Amino acid sequence: MTQPFLDTFAPLAERPDTPLYRQLYERVQAAIAAGTLSPGDRMPSARALAKELGVARGTIELAYSLLTSEGYLLARGQAGTVVNPQLQLQALATPSAPPPSDARPGDETPDVLWRPSQLLPFQMGVSALDAFPRKIWARLGARYLRGMRPADMDYPPPHGLPSLRSAIASYLQVSRGIDCGAHQVFITSGWRSSLAFVAHALLSPGGRAWVEDPGYPLTRQILRQFGLEPVPVRVDAQGIDVQHGIAQAGDAQLAVVTPAHQSPLSMALSLPRRQALLDWAATHDAWVVEDDYDGEYRYASRPLPALASLDRHGRVFYAGTFSKVLFPSIRLGYLVVPQAQVATFERVGRALFAAATPTMTQAIVADFIAEGHFARHIQRMRRLYGERRAETIAALERGLEGRLRVEPSPGGMHLVLRLPGERSDRPLADRLLADGIAVQALSRWSASAQPDSALLLSFTNCTSPAQAQRLGELIRQAL
Numbered sequence: 001m002t003q004p005f006l007d008t009f010a011p012l013a014e015r016p017d018t019p020l021y022r023q024l025y026e027r028v029q030a031a032i033a034a035g036t037l038s039p040g041d042r043m044p045s046a047r048a049l050a051k052e053l054g055v056a057r058g059t060i061e062l063a064y065s066l067l068t069s070e071g072y073l074l075a076r077g078q079a080g081t082v083v084n085p086q087l088q089l090q091a092l093a094t095p096s097a098p099p100p101s102d103a104r105p106g107d108e109t110p111d112v113l114w115r116p117s118q119l120l121p122f123q124m125g126v127s128a129l130d131a132f133p134r135k136i137w138a139r140l141g142a143r144y145l146r147g148m149r150p151a152d153m154d155y156p157p158p159h160g161l162p163s164l165r166s167a168i169a170s171y172l173q174v175s176r177g178i179d180c181g182a183h184q185v186f187i188t189s190g191w192r193s194s195l196a197f198v199a200h201a202l203l204s205p206g207g208r209a210w211v212e213d214p215g216y217p218l219t220r221q222i223l224r225q226f227g228l229e230p231v232p233v234r235v236d237a238q239g240i241d242v243q244h245g246i247a248q249a250g251d252a253q254l255a256v257v258t259p260a261h262q263s264p265l266s267m268a269l270s271l272p273r274r275q276a277l278l279d280w281a282a283t284h285d286a287w288v289v290e291d292d293y294d295g296e297y298r299y300a301s302r303p304l305p306a307l308a309s310l311d312r313h314g315r316v317f318y319a320g321t322f323s324k325v326l327f328p329s330i331r332l333g334y335l336v337v338p339q340a341q342v343a344t345f346e347r348v349g350r351a352l353f354a355a356a357t358p359t360m361t362q363a364i365v366a367d368f369i370a371e372g373h374f375a376r377h378i379q380r381m382r383r384l385y386g387e388r389r390a391e392t393i394a395a396l397e398r399g400l401e402g403r404l405r406v407e408p409s410p411g412g413m414h415l416v417l418r419l420p421g422e423r424s425d426r427p428l429a430d431r432l433l434a435d436g437i438a439v440q441a442l443s444r445w446s447a448s449a450q451p452d453s454a455l456l457l458s459f460t461n462c463t464s465p466a467q468a469q470r471l472g473e474l475i476r477q478a479l
């Protein structure tokens with residue numbers, strides 16, 4: 001072994017700002033970029049390296065799994081882990097940078113939708129990747145592959161695998177209070193295809209759609225792609241302000257809402273507002289799409305029943321995703337369609353989305369749910385996130401020394417840290433991103449000309465309170 005190769009695996013030091021797995025991850029990346037590790041080189045086994053470095057084997061496995069998920073390494077099972085032989089070294093030399101930000105407030109915001117090429121600290125929207133039950137997943141995957149019949153190699157059923165549709169229907173009944181049959185559950189490849197499905201099936205270009213302000217930028221973008229005008233409706237402590245929506249666009253075709261935890265401010269939509277929204281939809285023949293992207297994660301009390309569970313007039317489409325409860329690259333979601341719309345969605349879905357999600361993924365998830373792993377995983381994650389959230393808040397506030405407080409919120413996967421002054425969040429978020437910390441500026445999620453300023457940061461992958469304290473210090477120094 002050459003000296004630089006050995007340096008890559010020299011002992012790791014406890015550093016407050018960088019957890020051990022991250023240090024190893026960065027070293028391996030740097031060694032690959034510098035040519036010290038070449039495509040095809042064999043990596044030491046996790047067990048051997050853990051022994052060598054005197055750290056837990058899980059630390060090495062976490063670094064390797066991140067490197068594998070990003071394509072630097074290739075896991076070859078019994079044959080060990082190697083530097084990916086397909087790696088394009090020139091591509092590594094150019095660090096990815098966010099595309100330029102746009103000028104129109106609340107417009108398509110590529111800088112919010114941009115994702116770094118590697119997972120960065122505090123990055124939004126990613127489940128705890130270190131805690132995913134990989135062994136169970138691998139076992140179910142291997143079992144599926146071994147038992148695969150010729151019929152499993154044909155196109156999947158257009159609306160999803162029956163076993164997955166019924167597993168989801170049972171799960172929703174118990175955990176979200178939604179009384180639906182499996183035939184109402186349409187499998188999609190996540191939120192964007194669920195919303196696109198509704199737009200294709202029911203909406204006419206030129207119409208208007210309420211969106212929450214601030215709200216998920218991708219939702220506005222998808223609606224525009226369908227020729228719909230997103231109408232920003234303000235949110236307050238009770239969630240979307242329905243009376244404001246009626247005053248702005250009472251004739252809208254659709255309202256897109258995040259009732260469990262408003263995205264991104266995390267408050268729940270209050271019961272009176274839920275009723276007002278359903279009344280508006282019923283009396284105006286409007287549709288409501290409930291984006292329940294992280295409703296399972298509530299820490300103070302049990303998750304709230306879904307808005308769809310209160311719908312007596314068949315106006316609400318419930319959209320769920322496995323991005324948050326499993327992991328984002330799975331690209332699997334579902335849409336629960338009111339009974340009276342099922343025939344339309346069967347027709348439109350057959351033509352449009354037939355067989356969009358691989359049978360294998362659907363089958364593994366169906367087994368994962370049916371065998372009880374899903375419910376256990378959610379319970380474990382709820383506990384873990386509760387702990388990580390409390391630790392991150394405490395450490396951030398230590399670093400902030402009382403200058404700012406993290407906004408209390410009942411659930412979700414990220415925190416909101418309010419800043420003084422309009423749009424002061426943008427330069428700060430940009431500066432932190434340049435330092436490799438992926439917090440987001442709330443004002444970039446807003447359509448308002450005078451948006452509130454806050455930083456949005458996820459705690460799900462925050463395993464180091466020291467890192468959160470350091471972030472608090474950096475923010476305090478920048479104020």
Ligand SMILES: Cc1ncc(COP(=O)(O)O)c(C=O)c1O
Pocket residue numbers: 125189190191192216258263291293321322323328332333
């Ligand atoms: C508000 C909101 N809805 C939905 C999603 C999930 O989208 P997808 O299913 O495409 O991963 C996200 C992901 O971050 C989100 O923040």
